[in-house]
Amino acid sequence: xxxxxxxxxxxxxxxxxxxxxxxxxxxxxxxxxxxxxxxxxxxxxxxxxxxxxxxxxxxxxxxxxxxxxxxxxxxxxxxxxxxxxxxxxxxxxxxxxxxxxxxxxxxxxxxxxxxxxxxxxxxxxxxxxxxxxxxxxxxxxxxxxxxxxxxxxxxxxxxxxxxxxxxxxxxxxxxxxxxxxxxxxxxxxxxxxxxxxxxxxxxxxxxxxxxxxxxxxxxxxxxxxxxxxxxxxxxxxxxxxxxxxxxxxxxxxxxxxxxxxxxxxxxxxxxxxxxxxxxxxxxxxxxxxxxxxxxxxxxxxxxxx
Numbered sequence: 001x002x003x004x005x006x007x008x009x010x011x012x013x014x015x016x017x018x019x020x021x022x023x024x025x026x027x028x029x030x031x032x033x034x035x036x037x038x039x040x041x042x043x044x045x046x047x048x049x050x051x052x053x054x055x056x057x058x059x060x061x062x063x064x065x066x067x068x069x070x071x072x073x074x075x076x077x078x079x080x081x082x083x084x085x086x087x088x089x090x091x092x093x094x095x096x097x098x099x100x101x102x103x104x105x106x107x108x109x110x111x112x113x114x115x116x117x118x119x120x121x122x123x124x125x126x127x128x129x130x131x132x133x134x135x136x137x138x139x140x141x142x143x144x145x146x147x148x149x150x151x152x153x154x155x156x157x158x159x160x161x162x163x164x165x166x167x168x169x170x171x172x173x174x175x176x177x178x179x180x181x182x183x184x185x186x187x188x189x190x191x192x193x194x195x196x197x198x199x200x201x202x203x204x205x206x207x208x209x210x211x212x213x214x215x216x217x218x219x220x221x222x223x224x225x226x227x228x229x230x231x232x233x234x235x236x237x238x239x240x241x242x243x244x245x246x247x248x249x250x251x252x253x254x255x256x257x258x259x260x261x262x263x264x265x266x267x268x269x270x271x272x273x274x275x276x277x278x279x280x281x282x283x284x285x286x287x288x289x290x291x292x293x294x295x296x297x298x299x300x301x302x303x304x305x
Contacts, residue, residue, distance in 0.1 A: 009073030238287020
């Protein structure tokens with residue numbers, strides 16, 4: 001099993017019940033090491049400490065930031081590990097998924113360009129009308145979205161990765177349930193874009209590898225669930241999701257006109273939710289608007305120079 005040569009890194013904050021559930025799923029697996037990078041309050045930290053007592057699990061305490069916590073894990077992993085496996089603390093691993101991942105690792109071992117193997121996230125949801133429209137040939141033709149999973153578009157936006165029916169190469173990959181080859185990422189770090197309020201750090205990290213001509217693959221039979229995905233609709237998130245996307249567009253020289261067009265269309269989508277009496281979207285929409293204005297001012301000032 002690949003697990004014998006794998007360091008597991010799990011960042012967590014105030015989710016002692018969920019991370020203990022995850023650890024119970026993997027405690028009998030022969031991993032090289034398991035590292036918890038914790039930023040919890042004392043009540044949750046004590047529960048985790050009590051659980052890992054007399055177990056071969058390391059606990060590192062640090063500030064809250066998913067990017068910083070993953071970076072701390074990267075610094076502390078055993079340098080002899082061949083793989084580094086990142087798990088989010090609320091992931092639920094389906095029976096035999098690690099065995100299926102092992103089959104995938106063996107199947108593609110001759111592909112030297114592969115840098116990561118992702119678990120297949122099963123969302124438990126079906127596509128709605130908006131999803132089907134986004135994935136239509138018309139929307140794909142004008143460059144606003146793609147029906148293909150894991151694509152990074154010229155607008156700077158990326159498509160979802162979930163519910164795959166076959167092994168799939170992708171241009172970006174999430175870090176919530178992904179096995180990386182250690183030699184490909186040992187000198188890399190996740191971008192701590194917002195000093196604790198992280199967004200898109202997975203995209204920044206994995207797409208950098210893609211631009212280096214490395215490949216990511218999702219192993220479709222290695223399935224995991226995460227039913228705890230929460231929608232963030234506050235002003236700060238609305239602002240940061242635009243600012244961080246704009247930074248990504250600049251770094252990789254994507255098309256800013258498509259970025260602005262896509263951002264405006266997505267804002268109209270938020271308006272639809274507000275009209276359906278989901279009033280919390282007002283704050284996210286306002287954050288989007290202020291973020292978009294800031295980006296526009298920045299671009300206009302550059303053009304004037």
